[in-house]
Amino acid sequence: MAAPESGDGNNGAARMVTLISSDNTRFEVEAAAASLSQTLQLTILDGGGGGGDGIPLPNVDSATLSKVLEYCIKHAPAAANGGAPNATAVDRAELERFDNEFVNIDQSVLYSLIMAAHNLEIEGLQSLVAKKVADMIKGKSPMEIRRTLGFPDPTPEEQAEMNAHMLEYGWAYE
Amino acid sequence: MAALMQMLMEELVEEILLRLPPEDIASLLRASLVCKIWQRILSGRSFRRRYSEFHQKPPMLGFICNVFSVNHGYIARFVPTAPSSLSHANRPGWRAVNAHHGLVLLNRMPRHYSPRDNEFMVWDPMIGEQWELPKLPLDSVPSYKKPSVWNMSMLCAAGTTCNNLRCHPGGPFLVVFVGFNFNHSKMFTCVYSSQAGTWNHLNSFDRTVPLAPSVLAGNALYLSFPNTSYVEVLKYNTDTHGIDREHDGPDRDARWEQSRVIELETLLPAADDRCLTSTDMIMLGFTEGANVIYLRRNSTLFTFDLKSNLATKVYEAREIYNAVPYMAFYTPALGVASTSQ
Structure with a gap:
C-alpha cells in the first residue's frame, strides 16, 4: 500500500479514523479510504475522527457502512494516485472486476448504497450504483421496470396511459 | 417488497x-x-x-437520404439506424445539405428545375419542426458573379461554450454560407441568425475555389486550396456576429497527409449488383472523432468503422443519390409535446 502523505504526526503509519454507524457500531478505517467521501474528508482534514472520538454517521446503518467501506478501501490507492494515471491495465481490470461483482447485490442494498453514497458524497460509488440500476432498466417495458424496481401496481389512469403509449410508439416496444 | x-x-x-x-x-x-x-x-x-x-458525443441515429424518383421527384428521407419513430419522416421537394447536432439543413429542389441556391430550410426531425430561411442577399451581385459552388454549415448561437444544438431544441442557431465563383475567383460569406431572422451583410473577397470537403471543427470551418499548402480558417465571431478569416497566408505546418489506404473492395460484403466498378463507390461523409465513414456502393449505404475495418449495411434504395449522417441526442418530451400542440 502506498505511504500515506496525510499521515501527519503518526510516524509514517497510516492515519486511522473511527466511523460510528447509526446503530452504534464502530469502524476503524484508514483516513485515505474514508476520504473518498467528500463530507468525511473535510472532517478528517479538520483533525476529526481520531483517538476515541469517532465520527457519527446517523444516516448510515452498520450493514451499509461496512459495504461502503469495502468500496472505499478497494478504491483508495487508485484515488490517491489522482485517478490512477500510472495504474497498470491489470490494476484497472481488477478494479473493474471488483466493481461489477460489488453491485451484483440485492436491490434493497443498492438503494441503501446509493443513498449513503449521496449523503457521504462518494462520487464514484454513486455513479457505480446509478449505472447498475440503469442497466437493470435498459430494454424493459414501463411495466417491467415498475416490477423490477418494486413499484406498486399502476393506478388505472397510469395503466391506460401506458397502453395508449404502446399503441402510439409501437416501435419502442418491438 | x-x-x-x-x-x-x-x-x-x-x-x-x-x-x-x-x-x-x-x-x-x-x-x-x-x-x-x-x-x-x-x-x-x-x-x-x-x-x-x-x-458528449451524440449517437448516430440514422441518415437523411437524398432520393430522386421519377414519380415523386426529390425527397429528403430520414432512414433510422436504430428503432425510432422517425422512420417515415420525409421532406418532399428538398434535399439535405448537411446536418449538425440534430438539425438538418435543406435546399429546395423543385421537381423540374435546377436547385434553388437561394432557398433553404432548417429541419429538426426529432420534434418535426422546420424553419424556412429568407432568401440569401445575392440580389446586389450581378448574375455572372454569383457563387457557382457553395457550402453551408450550422452553429449553435448559444455561445462559444456550447457546441451542441440539441441542448437548445428549437433554440437559436446560425447558418454560415460560404460560396465561390470559379470565373472571378471570388469567395462569399454570409451568416443567418435564427434570433434576428435575417442574413447579415454579404461579404466577398478574392479567393479561388477550395478543395472539398471543408472540415468543421467547433465554430471554425477549415478550407484547403488546390496545389498549395494554403489553409484558410473561417471562424464565427460571437461578438461581431460575422466571419473572421484567421489565416491569411500559407500555413507551413498545415497540410493534408495520407494516413492509410483501405482496400474497400475486399472489406465490403460481396456486391450482388451486376457490373461493379470503382466509380460506383462514393464516400458520403464521416463522423468527427468517431472513426466512422459513410459509403454508398451503387444503391446501398454502408457505415465503415476505421478501427475495426467493419462494414455495416444500413439501407438500400435504388434512388439514393447521396446521404447525410444524422447524429443527435434524443430525450423523450411526451409532456412537452402535448402542451405545445
Missing part, C-alpha cells in the same frame, strides 16, 4: 436515467412512462442539457 426505489429522491433518479445509453432511444422513451416523476425528469430542459453534457 417495499418500493424503496420509488422513494429515491429525484436527484438520484436523474443520476440513474442519465446513464441510459443515448443510442437506445427506445429505452429512454419507455422509461418516461414508468411514472409521472420519471416523465417530468426526462422531458425537462435541464435533463436534456445534462444528458448531452454527460455523453
Whole structure:
C-alpha cells in the first residue's frame, strides 16, 4: 500500500479514523479510504475522527457502512494516485472486476448504497450504483421496470396511459 | 417488497436515467412512462442539457437520404439506424445539405428545375419542426458573379461554450454560407441568425475555389486550396456576429497527409449488383472523432468503422443519390409535446 502523505504526526503509519454507524457500531478505517467521501474528508482534514472520538454517521446503518467501506478501501490507492494515471491495465481490470461483482447485490442494498453514497458524497460509488440500476432498466417495458424496481401496481389512469403509449410508439416496444 | 426505489429522491433518479445509453432511444422513451416523476425528469430542459453534457458525443441515429424518383421527384428521407419513430419522416421537394447536432439543413429542389441556391430550410426531425430561411442577399451581385459552388454549415448561437444544438431544441442557431465563383475567383460569406431572422451583410473577397470537403471543427470551418499548402480558417465571431478569416497566408505546418489506404473492395460484403466498378463507390461523409465513414456502393449505404475495418449495411434504395449522417441526442418530451400542440 502506498505511504500515506496525510499521515501527519503518526510516524509514517497510516492515519486511522473511527466511523460510528447509526446503530452504534464502530469502524476503524484508514483516513485515505474514508476520504473518498467528500463530507468525511473535510472532517478528517479538520483533525476529526481520531483517538476515541469517532465520527457519527446517523444516516448510515452498520450493514451499509461496512459495504461502503469495502468500496472505499478497494478504491483508495487508485484515488490517491489522482485517478490512477500510472495504474497498470491489470490494476484497472481488477478494479473493474471488483466493481461489477460489488453491485451484483440485492436491490434493497443498492438503494441503501446509493443513498449513503449521496449523503457521504462518494462520487464514484454513486455513479457505480446509478449505472447498475440503469442497466437493470435498459430494454424493459414501463411495466417491467415498475416490477423490477418494486413499484406498486399502476393506478388505472397510469395503466391506460401506458397502453395508449404502446399503441402510439409501437416501435419502442418491438 | 417495499418500493424503496420509488422513494429515491429525484436527484438520484436523474443520476440513474442519465446513464441510459443515448443510442437506445427506445429505452429512454419507455422509461418516461414508468411514472409521472420519471416523465417530468426526462422531458425537462435541464435533463436534456445534462444528458448531452454527460455523453458528449451524440449517437448516430440514422441518415437523411437524398432520393430522386421519377414519380415523386426529390425527397429528403430520414432512414433510422436504430428503432425510432422517425422512420417515415420525409421532406418532399428538398434535399439535405448537411446536418449538425440534430438539425438538418435543406435546399429546395423543385421537381423540374435546377436547385434553388437561394432557398433553404432548417429541419429538426426529432420534434418535426422546420424553419424556412429568407432568401440569401445575392440580389446586389450581378448574375455572372454569383457563387457557382457553395457550402453551408450550422452553429449553435448559444455561445462559444456550447457546441451542441440539441441542448437548445428549437433554440437559436446560425447558418454560415460560404460560396465561390470559379470565373472571378471570388469567395462569399454570409451568416443567418435564427434570433434576428435575417442574413447579415454579404461579404466577398478574392479567393479561388477550395478543395472539398471543408472540415468543421467547433465554430471554425477549415478550407484547403488546390496545389498549395494554403489553409484558410473561417471562424464565427460571437461578438461581431460575422466571419473572421484567421489565416491569411500559407500555413507551413498545415497540410493534408495520407494516413492509410483501405482496400474497400475486399472489406465490403460481396456486391450482388451486376457490373461493379470503382466509380460506383462514393464516400458520403464521416463522423468527427468517431472513426466512422459513410459509403454508398451503387444503391446501398454502408457505415465503415476505421478501427475495426467493419462494414455495416444500413439501407438500400435504388434512388439514393447521396446521404447525410444524422447524429443527435434524443430525450423523450411526451409532456412537452402535448402542451405545445
